[in-house]
Amino acid sequence: MFTLPLGDRAQLRPLEPWQAPEYLAHIDRARATVDPWTPWASLSTDLASATATLQDFADRRATDGARIHGIWLDGTLVGGVLFTGFDAASGVCEVGCWLEPAGEGQGLATRACRALIDQAFTQRGMSRVEGRSASGNAPGIALARRLGMRRDGVLRRHAVHRGGRRDIEVWSVLAEEWPAANAASEAAVRAELDRLMGVFVGAFTNTGGRRPDLGVIRDVFVPEGRIIANVGDEPVIYDLDGFIAPRQEMLTDGTLTEFSEWEVTERTEVFGSVAHRFSEYGKSGYHNGAWFEGGGHKTTQFLRTPAGWRMSSLAWDDAPAKP
Numbered sequence: 001m002f003t004l005p006l007g008d009r010a011q012l013r014p015l016e017p018w019q020a021p022e023y024l025a026h027i028d029r030a031r032a033t034v035d036p037w038t039p040w041a042s043l044s045t046d047l048a049s050a051t052a053t054l055q056d057f058a059d060r061r062a063t064d065g066a067r068i069h070g071i072w073l074d075g076t077l078v079g080g081v082l083f084t085g086f087d088a089a090s091g092v093c094e095v096g097c098w099l100e101p102a103g104e105g106q107g108l109a110t111r112a113c114r115a116l117i118d119q120a121f122t123q124r125g126m127s128r129v130e131g132r133s134a135s136g137n138a139p140g141i142a143l144a145r146r147l148g149m150r151r152d153g154v155l156r157r158h159a160v161h162r163g164g165r166r167d168i169e170v171w172s173v174l175a176e177e178w179p180a181a182n183a184a185s186e187a188a189v190r191a192e193l194d195r196l197m198g199v200f201v202g203a204f205t206n207t208g209g210r211r212p213d214l215g216v217i218r219d220v221f222v223p224e225g226r227i228i229a230n231v232g233d234e235p236v237i238y239d240l241d242g243f244i245a246p247r248q249e250m251l252t253d254g255t256l257t258e259f260s261e262w263e264v265t266e267r268t269e270v271f272g273s274v275a276h277r278f279s280e281y282g283k284s285g286y287h288n289g290a291w292f293e294g295g296g297h298k299t300t301q302f303l304r305t306p307a308g309w310r311m312s313s314l315a316w317d318d319a320p321a322k323p
Helices: 017-033 041-042 048-064 108-122 137-148 183-204 216-222 240-250
Strands: 012-014 067-075 075-088 090-097 128-134 152-160 165-172 223-230 236-238 256-271 272-289 290-305 310-316
Touching: 012 108, 017 041, 017 048, 017 067, 017 075, 017 090, 017 310, 041 067, 048 067, 067 108, 075 108, 090 152, 108 128, 108 137, 108 183, 128 137, 137 256, 183 216, 183 272, 183 310, 216 223, 216 240, 223 240, 236 240, 272 310
Parallel strands: 090 128, 223 310
Antiparallel strands: 012 067, 067 075, 075 090, 128 165, 152 165, 223 236, 256 272, 272 290, 290 310
């Protein structure tokens, strides 16, 4: 069984029927975050149905159809990526991905999807790779953008989920739009910058009882890094400790609950050992018990250091919150 590294701690491997117990345990951990957007988790509710799901993919893979892979982080299955459809004759396939909370915010979904898309284009000669997402699934849509996909359109009221109908956005990338094989080194750098941003943004999440750990921000920044809020009349400049401490408190003392933040769009430029990223982000949660939605823009600078790529500074400007 092949293993593809997704960084120092993560691996991508095929999921097979004999792994059903491990797969079911993972789906149980992922169910609360996956089920709101897709009926995927509802297909595996006990060992028999989990085994049947993996066996179905094994049968379809044997006829060069759909296939499923797992994402392991530090030896634990934390997510998966799959071709929900794979039609070699027409040259069209559809890719999808999911993660449990322990796998979020580390760039795993982006790297895993890129690996499958790269295989589809460079090894199988596919012409088009699609990605589909419910219109309200902002993280899923942000993933499609990070993969270089374009939105083809919306299938209105296309899917039935939890007794209601949902619009489904169709995204795609074509073979001629995919980076060539000789650009692998740049793709690897961009994947690492995606991971760093994912860790930073994911550090704030406290949805579903998850306890945030903003200390991981120190892992993605150089020690002398600066974070700047430019949301008022004058910028407020923080060192890492000054930024982390008050936000850790707000996210754990009940001030901010069910809070999450995500990238909506990003534009990244790499120049040798330095890089820049301009991002639009969204966020939502309860502030002192009142629901809010908001967003804004970030500009982030990166440096290649002896320890690898790290953030050196980040500045943000919030858009007005939506009550």
